[in-house]
Amino acid sequence: MSDREASTQVWRDYGDIQKARMLKQRELMAEYDNTVYRPAIKELTERCARIGHKQGKFHSNGLGASWFYCNQCGAIMDRDPPEAE
Numbered sequence: 710m711s712d713r714e715a716s717t718q719v720w721r722d723y724g725d726i727q728k729a730r731m732l733k734q735r736e737l738m739a740e741y742d743n744t745v746y747r748p749a750i751k752e753l754t755e756r757c758a759r760i761g762h763k764q765g766k767f768h769s770n771g772l773g774a775s776w777f778y779c780n781q782c783g784a785i786m787d788r789d790p791p792e793a794e
Contacts, residue, residue, distance in 0.1 A: 762784060765779055774789065
């Protein structure tokens with residue numbers, strides 16, 4: 710195997726290891742995310758919306774959609790075009 714092929718294989722193996730780790734993390738955190746994390750973030754975002762989001766960083770996906778993030782809670786706000794939601 711050439712050095713280039715060996716290097717390419719190391720890179721592929723690294724990707725496989727990282728992917729397996731990510732999938733295991735998702736599996737282990739799924740119940741917590743569904744029962745604790747996501748409901749808490751939803752409540753926080755709704756509370757922030759009631760007092761007023763604070764416009765933060767601008768983002769564009771390069772495909773014609775753009776939006777701002779809220780500086781307080783991280784919610785996406787002011788999407789353009791709105792149907793990108």
